[in-house]
Amino acid sequence: MRAILNLTLFSLFFISAYSFADAMPMDHDHNAMQQNAQIYTFEGVITQWQSDRVGISHHAIPALKWPAMTMNFRLPPQITANALPAGTPVAFSFVKTDTAYQLQTLTPLNR
Numbered sequence: 001m002r003a004i005l006n007l008t009l010f011s012l013f014f015i016s017a018y019s020f021a022d023a024m025p026m027d028h029d030h031n032a033m034q035q036n037a038q039i040y041t042f043e044g045v046i047t048q049w050q051s052d053r054v055g056i057s058h059h060a061i062p063a064l065k066w067p068a069m070t071m072n073f074r075l076p077p078q079i080t081a082n083a084l085p086a087g088t089p090v091a092f093s094f095v096k097t098d099t100a101y102q103l104q105t106l107t108p109l110n111r
């Protein structure tokens, strides 16, 4: 009886250890992806639209230790076609690249 119980426990441990090892590569890739391209989403107001960038006045962003400011974000090709006039309230998300803060999404807000 004791021997059967020990065998059962060993099998459970082995299965658990195998499952854990199998899950590790996925967890690792997920963490790496987050570090390389963390996406931030905030709200602000359009101040100036240019061909390759847009000025946005935004509130303070504690997560990045930014005060409220007006700054430029780089426009990716899928957004440049939809110019918005100054004064438009927007929700936007962006990633930090090596050379700029690049918008990922830009959505006008109805207020």
Ligand SMILES: [Cu+2]
Binding pocket: 058, 066, 068, 069, 070, 071
């Ligand atoms: Cu800023």
